[in-house]
Amino acid sequence: MFAFISFQRLILVGASDISKFQAWQDAGLVLSTTSNEACKLFDAVLTQYATWTNNESLGGIDGCLAKLKAADPNFTMGHVIANGLELIGTGRTVRLDKELDSAVRAMVALSQSQALTERERLHVSALDVFARGQLPKACDLWEQILQSHPTDLLALKFSHDTYFYLGHQRQMRDSVARVYPFWTRDVPLSSYVKGYYSFGLVETNLFDHAEKVAHEALAINQRDAWSVHTIAHVNEMKAEVEKGLKFMKETEKNWKSSDMLACHNYWHWALYYIEKGEYEAALTIYDQHIAPPCLASGNILDVVDNSSMLYRLHLEGVELGDRWNDLLGVTKKHTKDHILLFNDVHFLMSFLGAKDHKTTEELLTTLQELARAPREDHQLSLAPSLGLPLCQAFVEFENGNCDKAVDLLYPIRYELVQVGGSDAQRDVFSLLLIHAALNSKSKAKRNLARCLLHERDMMRPKSPMTERLIRKAAAVHSMA
Ligand SMILES: [Fe+2]
Numbered sequence: 168m169f170a171f172i173s174f175q176r177l178i179l180v181g182a183s184d185i186s187k188f189q190a191w192q193d194a195g196l197v198l199s200t201t202s203n204e205a206c207k208l209f210d211a212v213l214t215q216y217a218t219w220t221n222n223e224s225l226g227g228i229d230g231c232l233a234k235l236k237a238a239d240p241n242f243t244m245g246h247v248i249a250n251g252l253e254l255i256g257t258g259r260t261v262r263l264d265k266e267l268d269s270a271v272r273a274m275v276a277l278s279q280s281q282a283l284t285e286r287e288r289l290h291v292s293a294l295d296v297f298a299r300g301q302l303p304k305a306c307d308l309w310e311q312i313l314q315s316h317p318t319d320l321l322a323l324k325f326s327h328d329t330y331f332y333l334g335h336q337r338q339m340r341d342s343v344a345r346v347y348p349f350w351t352r353d354v355p356l357s358s359y360v361k362g363y364y365s366f367g368l369v370e371t372n373l374f375d376h377a378e379k380v381a382h383e384a385l386a387i388n389q390r391d392a393w394s395v396h397t398i399a400h401v402n403e404m405k406a407e408v409e410k411g412l413k414f415m416k417e418t419e420k421n422w423k424s425s426d427m428l429a430c431h432n433y434w435h436w437a438l439y440y441i442e443k444g445e446y447e448a449a450l451t452i453y454d455q456h457i458a459p460p461c462l463a464s465g466n467i468l469d470v471v472d473n474s475s476m477l478y479r480l481h482l483e484g485v486e487l488g489d490r491w492n493d494l495l496g497v498t499k500k501h502t503k504d505h506i507l508l509f510n511d512v513h514f515l516m517s518f519l520g521a522k523d524h525k526t527t528e529e530l531l532t533t534l535q536e537l538a539r540a541p542r543e544d545h546q547l548s549l550a551p552s553l554g555l556p557l558c559q560a561f562v563e564f565e566n567g568n569c570d571k572a573v574d575l576l577y578p579i580r581y582e583l584v585q586v587g588g589s590d591a592q593r594d595v596f597s598l599l600l601i602h603a604a605l606n607s608k609s610k611a612k613r614n615l616a617r618c619l620l621h622e623r624d625m626m627r628p629k630s631p632m633t634e635r636l637i638r639k640a641a642a643v644h645s646m647a
Pocket of ligand 1: 396400431435589591
């Protein structure tokens with residue numbers, strides 16, 4: 168048995184510093200393996216995940232996972248982190264992917280054959296239920312770990328990401344708050360925990376507090392791309408466009424090498440340009456920094472960013488050339504996934520953008536079929552009330568049936584937080600509703616558009632986009 172070891176700490180003090188091993192063991196984060204190398208690699212993977220950055224000198228996360236498996240094939244927590252990253256990535260599901268299903272089953276079987284700690288067993292159980300779509304239950308199990316092991320970074324980050332998928336905004340904030348006092352400055356990676364907390368704060372509209380905590384994290388480590396991301400959200404939510412542009416430009420050198428998050432931070436940057444109506448500038452960022460990583464990696468967060476960016480530009484009437492078709496090459500294989508409704512609707516945007524009617528229909532029918540069958544899957548349980556009407560609203564809008572799109576979307580608008588994502592990401596649904604209402608045949612719905620824009624203006628008083636839409640609504644109204 169070895170204690171949980173900070174990889175950074177190992178490099179600093181050397182593996183011979185037994186007292187440091189003991190210090191971690193005293194923290195209670197025991198890893199059941201006889202391989203010191205496996206412990207180091209576990210920590211290397213966790214560090215890269217927690218910091219959103221593949222360290223190529225270590226072989227990246229994939230390289231480290233391969234070496235980890237070789238160092239100790241029977242190391243249960245090695246299987247936990249490997250399977251957990253696959254599942255949290257939301258690009259694969261055990262329902263359709265036999266290899267992933269086998270890996271999860273093998274992890275569970277392995278854990279049952281070993282004398283593990285209670286913490287390790289809870290990690291296995293959390294992934295087991297996550298794989299079966301029981302995301303809230305998985306969070307409960309990670310919380311159970313954190314109550315007794317507040318510095319278990321893997322439990323903290325897995326639960327943080329899963330709350331995000333669930334749209335559990337307060338839980339995302341409070342989960343970190345509950346362990347926050349234990350993450351003192353001497354604990355490795357503690358500044359990143361400030362970043363996680365700051366994001367929970369911004370998603371619960373505590374903008375000033377969020378910005379303060381994110382700046383505290385950046386004062387310790389300016390390369391913390393997630394804390395940069397929090398500040399990008401604060402500026403987005405307040406429509407502080409010039410401040411947002413300046414901040415992203417000034418900090419770009421610090422986060423552009425965070426390969427797992429850079430695309431998303433560029434997405435935030437481009438949103439400011441869409442706000443300003445500077446579409447060419449937004450497209451330049453898209454072409455240089457948002458499309459290439461998505462087309463190369465197919466990572467789901469990158470896919471979501473691509474679909475969302477193109478759809479917002481589409482709503483603004485921007486000509487997009489072949490970009491939808493390029494994106495279709497990445498999204499089409501996910502037509503039947505139905506892992507997260509949030510992902511589904513973003514895949515759908517790309518199908519609609521590329522005018523691929525057959526794939527659009529396939530996504531809708533397979534989602535309907537899965538939603539009809541009784542299942543324990545949390546996301547699928549939301550499909551009839553939220554996922555399907557949301558997807559159908561996009562389809563109706565694209566078919567020119569704007570009144571129908573409003574009828575589908577307006578009643579569920581306050582419930583859509585349950586499909587997950589951030590407030591900034593889900594804003595594309597609000598924009599769709601406004602555009603659909605603006606273009607409706609019914610005068611009542613066009614009046615609704617004006618009301619929705621007043622509401623938007625109250626929340627983001629400096630938004631140039633809202634001003635443009637209000638002018639458009641006034642013009643539509645005067646013509647009626
Ligand atoms: Fe974001």
